Amino acid sequence: MRLRRAGLILLLLLPGLGLILVLIGSVIVMAFGQSVGYFALTGESGFSWEHWREQLDGRLLWRSFQYSAYIATTSSILSVLLAYPIAMWLRRPFRGSLFAGALLKAPLLVPGLVAAFLFINVISFHGFFNELMVWLGIIDRPIRMQNDRNGYGVIFLQVWKNMPFALLLLTGSVQAISDDVLNAARDMGAGSIARFRKVILPLTLPAMQAALVIIFIGAAGDFSFQAVAGPTTVNSMAQLMVRLKGEFGGYHEAGVVAVLLMALALFGSVALAGLTRVAVRAGMKV
Amino acid sequence: MRASVINRILIVVLIGVCVLWLVIPFAMAILWSIVDPSQAWSYPDLFPAKVSFQRWIDVWQTTALRDALVNSYTLAPSVAITTLLLATPTAYAIGRFEFPGKTAVQVLSLLPLVVPGFVIAVFMASLLLNLGLYNRFASIMLGHCVLFLPYAIRILSVSFALVRQDLIDAARDLGASPWARFHAVYWPALKPGVLAALIIVFIQSIEEFALAFILGSPDFTTVPTILYSFLGFNFVRSNAAVVSLILVVPNVALMLVLERLLKSANPAMVSGKG
Amino acid sequence: MRIRSLSLTAAAAALCLSLPSVANAQQNFSDMSWDEIVAQAQEEGEVVWYVWYFQPAYREFVQPFTEATGIEVIIPEGTHDGNFEKMLAESGRDEGDIDVIALGGSRHALFDQSEYYHGPLSEILPGGDQLTYELEGVDTNGYGVAFWGNQTGLAYNPRLVDFEDLPQTLPELEAWMAENPQWFGFNYENGGSGPSFVQSMVRNIMPDIDTTDGEVSEERLASLAPVWDWFLDRSDQFVITASNADSLTRVNDGEFAVVAAWEDHLASLQAQGEVGDHIAFYIPEWGHNGGGNLNGIPLNAQHPAAALVFLDWLTSADTQTALNQRFGVAPMHPDADDSAALVPNEMRAYSRVWTAQPFGDEIRNQFIENVALEM
Numbered sequence: 001m002r003l004r005r006a007g008l009i010l011l012l013l014l015p016g017l018g019l020i021l022v023l024i025g026s027v028i029v030m031a032f033g034q035s036v037g038y039f040a041l042t043g044e045s046g047f048s049w050e051h052w053r054e055q056l057d058g059r060l061l062w063r064s065f066q067y068s069a070y071i072a073t074t075s076s077i078l079s080v081l082l083a084y085p086i087a088m089w090l091r092r093p094f095r096g097s098l099f100a101g102a103l104l105k106a107p108l109l110v111p112g113l114v115a116a117f118l119f120i121n122v123i124s125f126h127g128f129f130n131e132l133m134v135w136l137g138i139i140d141r142p143i144r145m146q147n148d149r150n151g152y153g154v155i156f157l158q159v160w161k162n163m164p165f166a167l168l169l170l171t172g173s174v175q176a177i178s179d180d181v182l183n184a185a186r187d188m189g190a191g192s193i194a195r196f197r198k199v200i201l202p203l204t205l206p207a208m209q210a211a212l213v214i215i216f217i218g219a220a221g222d223f224s225f226q227a228v229a230g231p232t233t234v235n236s237m238a239q240l241m242v243r244l245k246g247e248f249g250g251y252h253e254a255g256v257v258a259v260l261l262m263a264l265a266l267f268g269s270v271a272l273a274g275l276t277r278v279a280v281r282a283g284m285k286v
Numbered sequence: 287m288r289a290s291v292i293n294r295i296l297i298v299v300l301i302g303v304c305v306l307w308l309v310i311p312f313a314m315a316i317l318w319s320i321v322d323p324s325q326a327w328s329y330p331d332l333f334p335a336k337v338s339f340q341r342w343i344d345v346w347q348t349t350a351l352r353d354a355l356v357n358s359y360t361l362a363p364s365v366a367i368t369t370l371l372l373a374t375p376t377a378y379a380i381g382r383f384e385f386p387g388k389t390a391v392q393v394l395s396l397l398p399l400v401v402p403g404f405v406i407a408v409f410m411a412s413l414l415l416n417l418g419l420y421n422r423f424a425s426i427m428l429g430h431c432v433l434f435l436p437y438a439i440r441i442l443s444v445s446f447a448l449v450r451q452d453l454i455d456a457a458r459d460l461g462a463s464p465w466a467r468f469h470a471v472y473w474p475a476l477k478p479g480v481l482a483a484l485i486i487v488f489i490q491s492i493e494e495f496a497l498a499f500i501l502g503s504p505d506f507t508t509v510p511t512i513l514y515s516f517l518g519f520n521f522v523r524s525n526a527a528v529v530s531l532i533l534v535v536p537n538v539a540l541m542l543v544l545e546r547l548l549k550s551a552n553p554a555m556v557s558g559k560g
Numbered sequence: 561m562r563i564r565s566l567s568l569t570a571a572a573a574a575l576c577l578s579l580p581s582v583a584n585a586q587q588n589f590s591d592m593s594w595d596e597i598v599a600q601a602q603e604e605g606e607v608v609w610y611v612w613y614f615q616p617a618y619r620e621f622v623q624p625f626t627e628a629t630g631i632e633v634i635i636p637e638g639t640h641d642g643n644f645e646k647m648l649a650e651s652g653r654d655e656g657d658i659d660v661i662a663l664g665g666s667r668h669a670l671f672d673q674s675e676y677y678h679g680p681l682s683e684i685l686p687g688g689d690q691l692t693y694e695l696e697g698v699d700t701n702g703y704g705v706a707f708w709g710n711q712t713g714l715a716y717n718p719r720l721v722d723f724e725d726l727p728q729t730l731p732e733l734e735a736w737m738a739e740n741p742q743w744f745g746f747n748y749e750n751g752g753s754g755p756s757f758v759q760s761m762v763r764n765i766m767p768d769i770d771t772t773d774g775e776v777s778e779e780r781l782a783s784l785a786p787v788w789d790w791f792l793d794r795s796d797q798f799v800i801t802a803s804n805a806d807s808l809t810r811v812n813d814g815e816f817a818v819v820a821a822w823e824d825h826l827a828s829l830q831a832q833g834e835v836g837d838h839i840a841f842y843i844p845e846w847g848h849n850g851g852g853n854l855n856g857i858p859l860n861a862q863h864p865a866a867a868l869v870f871l872d873w874l875t876s877a878d879t880q881t882a883l884n885q886r887f888g889v890a891p892m893h894p895d896a897d898d899s900a901a902l903v904p905n906e907m908r909a910y911s912r913v914w915t916a917q918p919f920g921d922e923i924r925n926q927f928i929e930n931v932a933l934e935m
Contacts, residue, residue, distance in 0.1 A: 009379050016376025016439055017395050023410070023432045024397045030409040030416075039416055059933055089296065094289075096297050102545075103304045109541050111493040113513050114530040118311035121318065121523070125815035128310055131332055144742070144815060147802060149935075160307065214399070221402025224495060228517050232747070232800040233932045238404040242500070243749070246641045251412050258405045265402055323833030328812045348616035350637045415649065504610070504638030504646050505657065515637065518750060521805030522834050525616075 031262070035255030051252040060240065061257065068237040069264055071151055072220035075158035076212045076272065082159065083166035083211070087174045088200070101171070105164045112161060116228035119157055120146060146229070153229040158219050166211040173207035174200065197283045205280050212276060213269040220265050237261040312531075319527035345528045354507040355532075361423065361508065362491040365430040366484045372431060373438035373483070380439070381446025395440075398433050403496035406433065411500050422506035429497040434490050438483040445479030478547050485544045489537060509533050587864060589684045597684075600865035606632040607866040610647070611662040611853075612640040614828055614887075621886060625873050631866050640664065647858060651676060656860040659867040663704070665696030665851045669774075669917050673703035677856040678864055681705045685872050692892050696851035696914045697772065704854035707874050708824070708883070709890030711850040711911055712756035713843040713903070715811050715821035726818070728845040730764045737797040744798045745811070746820035748927055751804030755924045756849040757820040759915045762787050762923055764846050774916030781926060788930035795935050808835055823902050827888030841902040843910040850911035852892065 033039050037048035055061045086104060090097055107115065122128045123145040130142035147153065177200060185195045201208075223238040230236065235243065237257055244253040321327045322336040323344065345351055379385075380392060398406070406429065414425050449472055457467045495510040502511060513533060516526035589597060611618055615635050622633040636657075638646070643661060648671070650656040673679070680702030682688040692706035693699065716726060720743070727733035737744055746754035763771055765787050769780070791798075799816070801807045807819035808826055812835040821841065829835040855874070857867045873879055880896035883889055888902045898905070914920055 005383075006385070009383055009385050012375040012379035013391060014375070015372045016374075016435055017391055019372060020395060020397055020432055020435055023428070024401055024406070026413055027406050027409045028401070030413050031405060034409070034412060039412065041412070041415055059929065063933055089293075094293050096293065100297055100300055103300060103308075106304070106308055109534070109537050111495075111510060111533055111537070113495060113510055113517060114533055117513070117517055117526050117530050118315055121314040121527075122311050124813060125810060126328075126813035128314055135332075142815070144799070146810075217400055217402065221404055223404050224514070227514075227802075232802050233935050238402060238496075241404060241408055245408050245411075245500075251408075254408055258409060261402055261405060265400060269400075321833065326812065326830070326833045326836040328814070328836035328838075330814060344616075348619050350615065353637075420650075420653075504612075504642030505636035507637045512637065515639075518803060518805075521803060521809055522829070522832065523809065524834065 028262070031255050031258040033255070034251045035259050037252060039251075041251060051256050055253055055256040060235070061260070064235045064237050064240045064257070065260060065264065067151065067234045068220050068222075068261070069268060071154055071158065071222065071226075071236070072216045072264070072268060073272065075155050075162065075219040076215035078155065078159050079162040079166045079215050080170075080208055080211055082163050083170050084208075086167055087170035088196075090171055091174045091177075104167060107160055108164045108168075110161075112157075112224045113228070115161055116157055116225050119153065119160075120229055123153065147232050149231045149233060151226075151231055154222070154225045157225045157229055158215070158222070162215045162218065166215065169207045169211045170204060173204040177203050197286075201280050202284055205277060209273040209276055212272050216269045216272055217265045220268060221261060237264065315527040315530055317527075318524050319531060321524050323524075341524045342528055345525050349512065349525065350507050351509075351512055351529060351532070354509050354512040357423075357506060358492050358508040361427060361430070362488045365427055365434065365491040366488040368427065369431045369434050369438045369487045370442075370480065370483055373435055373442055377439050377442030378446050380443035382449070392443075396436050399436050403433070403494075404500070407496040407500035410497070414501070422502050425501045426498055426506070426508075429501060430487075430491045430494060433494065433497065434487045437486050437490070441479050441483045441486070442476070445476045449475040482544060482547050485540055485547070489540055489544075492537070493533075587678075589678060589864070589868060594686050597865045597868055601631060601863075601869040602629070604863040604866040605630070606634060607863050607870045608634045608636065608657060608659045609662070609855075609870070610638055610643045610658045610660065611635060612638055612643050617828060617832070617886070621882075625870065629869060629873075631869065633870065640667070647676070651858065651860065653860055655862050656858055657862075658858050659861040659863045660855050660857055660870060662707070662853045662855050664853055665698055665706075666914055666917055666920070668698045668700050668704055668854065673700045673856060676858060677703040678859060678861070678868075679703040679857070681857075681868075681871065684868060685875070687872075687876070690894055691875050693854070695854060697916060700854060700856070704856045705871055705875055706852050706854045706892040707871075707880075709850065709852040709892055711823040711843065711848070711890065711903070711908070712753045713821065713823060713841055713848045714757075714818050715808060715826050715839055715841050716818045717811055717814065717816070718838060718840055720814065720817040723840070723842070726842060726844070730761075730846055733844075733846070734794075737794055740817060741797040742799055743817040744819070745801045745807050745816045746798065747801045747803050747807055748924060748932060750802060750806075751822075752849075753804045753807065753820040753822050753825070754801070755920075755927075756914070758787075758927050759920065759923055760846055760848055760912070761790065762915070763912070765790050771915040771919075772913070774919045776919055776922050780919065781922065784923070784926055785930075788926070791927070791931045792934055795931070800932060800935070805829075808839070812836055812839060824887050824889045827902055831886065843903055843907045845910055847910045847912040849914045850890070850908075851914055852890070 030039060035051055037051065038045055090101055110118075120127075124130070125142045125144060125146065129145070130139075133139045134142060145153070181199060181203075182195060185199050190198060221238050222236055223242065226236040226239050230239075238261065241254045241257040241261065244250040244257060317334060317337075318327070319341055320337040320339060321334040321341065322338040323340050325334075325336040327334040376391075376395065380388065410425070410429055419425065453471045454467065457471050462470065492508075493510060494508075495514065498506075498508040499511045499514060502508065507515075509529065509532065513526060513529045516522050516529060592600075609618075609622075615637055619633075619635050622635070626632055640663070643658075644663060644667060647656075647658055647661050650658065678684075680693075681704075682691065682693060682702035685691065685705070688702075688705075693702050693704060695706050695709075714726070716723075721740075725736070727736040746757050748754050748758070759771070762769060762784065766783065769783060801810060801819065804822060804825055807816070808821055808829055810816055811819045811821075823841050826835065826839065826841055830837055830839070855871055857864055857871070861867055875893060877891075877893045877895035880891035880893040881898075884891050884896065884898050885900040888900055890901065890908075891898045915923060
């Protein structure tokens with residue numbers, strides 16, 4: 001009976017989880033394998049560190065790695081920082097709060113490529129922003145803002161697109177805190193900042209971590225925002241990978257980038273979640 | 287009283303911000319999409335010198351937009367239905383059974399969300415090349431199904447958990463047939479989740495760029511890949527404006543439907559918890 | 561980077577060796593009369609043309625062919641890399657999706673056309689002896705036929721700079737850039753107009769480097785150092801753009817006075833009303849690369865006869881004249897009229913051949929490593 005039940009559950013898991021494991025598993029194996037010389041489409045297949053050595057020697061890869069790490073960290077932290085006060089504001093329903101929530105979540109409906117395109121239109125040399133500033137007489141000649149070197153455009157887009165997502169997670173979590181808990185804290189003499197630090201932050205930590213991790217991973221693997229609005233002097237990891245693959249099927253080289261990108265996504269997000277936890281704990285004690 | 291005044295001020299500020307970051311960008315896109323081809327909009331003109339809907343006609347008649355729309359709108363429903371079918375058994379197991387390793391199963395089912403999309407795209411392409419598989423539609427469909435399974439599994443397992451065991455038992459005691467039991471007990475609890483899963487997967491598939499771009503290259507286009515070609519190598523701002531608007535409008539409509547569905551369903555699903 | 565480029569060359573060589581295993585006996589068009597080919601083409605009824613640029617414009621442009629012959633021309637979307645990869649990947653199949661494929665001249669150095677294409681076209685096409693089969697220093701031996709000549713140079717906005725003030729020599733360019741900082745833009749990826757400018761600078765700053773030699777070696781790469789210093793010394797005077805199209809859009813916006821561009825690309829964007837007609841084009845006296853695209857018919861094409869009839873039409877003097885009028889390109893038929901180009905004929909004297917591969921690609925890689933990453 002137990003065995004039959006276990007068999008049934010395994011069978012049920014097969015089409016969903018099974019398929020995920022098989023496909024994502026083989027994709028990961030492919031990336032690792034090709035980075036060390038296996039699965040060659042042309043030429044000889046066999047173990048070799050050659051692709052790793054040649055990629056690690058060039059500065060291109062490291063620049064991309066640092067750049068993607070920088071974009072991912074800044075975007076995820078900024079999105080969450082911005083989402084917190086708004087989630088607190090929308091915690092208790094009031095007249096117009098539904099409308100406000102809907103407006104704030106609107107960017108979720110806009111696909112990333114469209115968002116990037118709209119943004120470029122606004123900040124381009126001939127775009128709305130420059131025209132307005134010139135018209136108002138604040139500047140004489142339009143300012144060049146497109147593809148700025150520090151990737152502020154990309155970060156802005158990431159926050160634009162991801163803040164609503166962080167807001168979604170945080171609102172749910174903040175609303176779940178019962179008034180009793182907050183009232184009790186107030187009765188014990190905690191001011192609003194102390195209540196936020198000692199009650200709300202710890203109780204919403206899991207939602208905050210989830211938001212940070214998902215935004216971090218998404219931004220680390222970004223291609224579209226970077227391709228449209230990013231600096232032209234550096235590639236993001238995904239962009240570099242696609243470029244290496246595009247130029248005559250350099251799958252081995254792309255494999256190296258893919259492995260590093262997965263490592264960045266994994267360790268970066270774990271580190272970020274861990275640090276947040278430490279920071280929140282420290283905030284409780286002070 | 288004071289709180290409501292503050293709220294009102296904040297809402298006005300919010301509307302101001304939204305005008306800045308939603309209305310103006312879309313207004314610009316509409317303007318660019320109606321620039322008449324006979325007269326370019328160039329420096330230092332503040333507004334297009336001549337406007338018409340010629341761009342819309344040109345884009346419709348000469349670009350591969352029609353193919354892309356056909357591809358996207360055949361792909362997305364196929365992906366949505368297949369994903370739903372694939373997710374249901376797993377969701378049923380998670381929602382209705384207790385078993386050792388259940389947490390692990392739930393975490394592992396999120397795997398497609400944590401591997402960057404372009405890694406999946408590039409190495410799935412390489413996998414298919416190694417296996418000698420050519421069918422682009424089938425490859426993208428398979429990829430999309432796996433990519434969006436986590437959403438469907440998550441939503442449906444919550445729905446399955448909401449089905450009340452006492453009602454199932456009662457129906458069985460009353461001698462209801464399996465179909466009648468499903469119709470009377472399961473379906474009412476599952477319906478919002480099923481529809482929500484279908485819509486979410488549908489929208490994600492329409493929007494998805496990485497897999498469609500890499501696996502569809504060079505000749506299988508979807509709406510996002512055609513938009514990318516207008517944004518990148520063949521940057522044609524007016525065409526991009528037309529395609530952007532075409533990509534956004536059905537999305538908004540579907541999301542409005544979704545919003546209504548989710549309101550009638552469990553709030554835990556909306557907040558992504560559970 | 562150097563080693564990677566070498567391994568790419570090796571991969572290219574390997575691909576060339578792994579010949580398409582075409583099992584079916586291929587039709588031999590050399591033995592057929594042109595009338596027989598036309599008859600077969602009518603039966604085939606359609607031709608699928610993989611051309612990697614201007615697809616929307618081409619879909620309009622080929623209408624007269626369909627009206628005259630009843631043969632439908634299907635033009636799928638696709639990129640240069642993507643189409644090329646597809647052609648190689650499909651070559652093992654009995655039937656491919658591609659009937660005609662357009663590739664840039666230098667791309668043909670990467671594979672042996674006689675192993676992949678029907679031909680030689682020079683012997684099958686009725687006026688085949690008048691056509692061009694060699695571009696950008698690569699000879700296809702009659703298997704790839706040129707249909708599109710293009711030229712890189714500089715696009716400029718006459719509202720911001722007069723033609724008389726435009727730089728024509730290296731010292732003039734240096735002086736102009738110093739006087740007008742940030743008014744000049746070019747790309748290094750997503751298109752060849754910027755890389756062509758970089759190659760021109762290599763030629764002008766280091767006249768001793770033989771650009772017809774494609775060899776890549778440590779010494780040759782090291783000898784490029786003065787070129788990179790030249791760029792780095794002026795890194796606050798020029799702007800790197802995202803693509804060919806980005807450069808042209810921004811010169812139209814008034815952001816730049818001068819950008820690196822393709823003549824045909826500018827003409828096409830002007831025809832579409834994307835860039836104003838006032839934007840002009842010139843080839844500076846220091847020389848910019850020119851080249852073009854050739855068409856071939858893969859051995860596993862499903863409509864090879866229709867493909868031949870289509871190529872006959874596309875390369876005819878009349879069609880070439882029409883291409884010149886529509887896109888401003890250099891015609892590839894000796895009898896065609898080339899009066900509609902964006903530049904006067906005497907300026908064509910400053911056209912140069914692209915640097916031989918793989919050295920040409922390596923110049924771009926070195927530019928990224930030594931200039932772009934340093935900025």
